[in-house]
Ligand SMILES: NC(=O)C1=CN([C@@H]2O[C@H](COP(=O)(O)OP(=O)(O)OC[C@H]3O[C@@H](n4cnc5c(N)ncnc54)[C@H](OP(=O)(O)O)[C@@H]3O)[C@@H](O)[C@H]2O)C=CC1
């Protein structure tokens with residue numbers, strides 16, 4: 001995250017003082033979360049909430065449950081939220097939280113206990129005007145419902161706006177559960193227009209078949225693209241004639257995996273990233289495409305649905321080779337854009353139709369892509385990521401500059 005920031009800094013005028021402030025998160029809170037397990041024993045889990053910067057508005061960012069969560073990971077992810085919110089013009093700063101755990105090996109009751117204790121631990125840090133969590137890897141509407149309920153219990157009244165990505169019946173926005181993948185598919189339209197290509201008969205490979213990846217794959221499939229490969233943590237499937245993604249979704253829902261889907265060939269997870277396709281969509285975890293793999297990536301376009309899927313070195317190699325990378329802070333911003341719309345609806349005690357939400361999401365994705373490509377054309381770089389960072393960094397730096405240093 002820091003290398004990406006430094007690359008952008010070379011292209012814009014920003015003072016040392018402000019850059020110094022943006023290098024570090026405002027705070028990283030670490031908690032010990034004791035949970036009563038189903039066998040009556042108590043297990044301790046390490047959890048974090050990192051708040052990177054709030055110059056533009058309340059901190060905002062998801063919560064991840066995964067065995068690889070660490071202080072460094074949430075810190076980088078919180079920084080990326082600052083740049084993501086800024087590049088798409090949302091009135092939010094950046095944050096991210098996580099718990100070191102494997103929810104797949106826990107019962108629903110244990111995950112609920114973990115979520116409620118975690119919420120209690122961070123209740124003074126979060127709030128609708130302070131810091132608003134949302135779903136990320138291995139969390140979803142049910143997790144957000146537990147956070148909202150626990151936070152509300154501690155405040156003696158119901159406060160829906162403390163989290164976004166809630167179930168619709170609890171004040172969640174229509175369209176939030178599919179927003180990240182929808183935003184990726186909208187960006188694919190803009191990319192096709194910009195480069196004068198047709199995305200609709202393009203071949204696509206998608207790494208990760210969760211909230212972000214499965215929806216992006218289905219929408220591109222519905223638009224006529226040929227999604228030839230998908231995978232999840234257990235492995236991948238490949239069919240050069242194209243997969244029926246809605247059917248793969250049914251198979252994944254039934255078996256928990258995409259593997260052993262009838263008619264497709266099994267492939268391993270690195271193989272998917274180096275398939276000869278037009279578009280590669282990494283939609284799993286960080287550092288999936290590293291320097292050792294970058295020379296073998298054959299896609300012409302990489303749409304980063306995941307956060308941080310390409311290392312800095314791999315990014316340089318790919319850009320040098322002419323691969324067009326649409327960076328995470330822009331490509332996966334659909335999720336937080338609809339989170340913003342949810343927060344606005346909660347604040348106004350009002351709700352919009354899915355069509356309205358979709359229209360607003362499309363407008364903001366298209367507008368943001370346009371602004372990033374303008375920056376890309378006006379500065380001396382082949383790297384769209386660097387262009388996106390200059391847009392974001394300028395906005396955040398200007399907010400700091402105008403607000404000043406001393407309260
Ligand atoms: N949810 C959201 O709104 C947003 C998410 N993102 C980012 O998108 C990415 C995915 O998040 P999300 O879809 O929410 O998470 P989910 O938990 O819904 O899905 C993650 C998917 O990645 C798969 N996966 C994990 N490790 C690997 C691997 N090594 N190779 C291939 N697949 C793997 C998982 O497999 P399995 O199914 O087997 O567990 C799962 O299918 C993350 O980087 C997240 O930060 C970005 C913006 C918003």
Ligand SMILES: O=C(O)CCC(=O)C(=O)O
Pocket residue numbers: 060061062063084132133134135136164165307332333335336337339
């Ligand atoms: O919806 C949100 O607030 C943030 C989602 C998220 O964690 C992300 O965009 O990486």
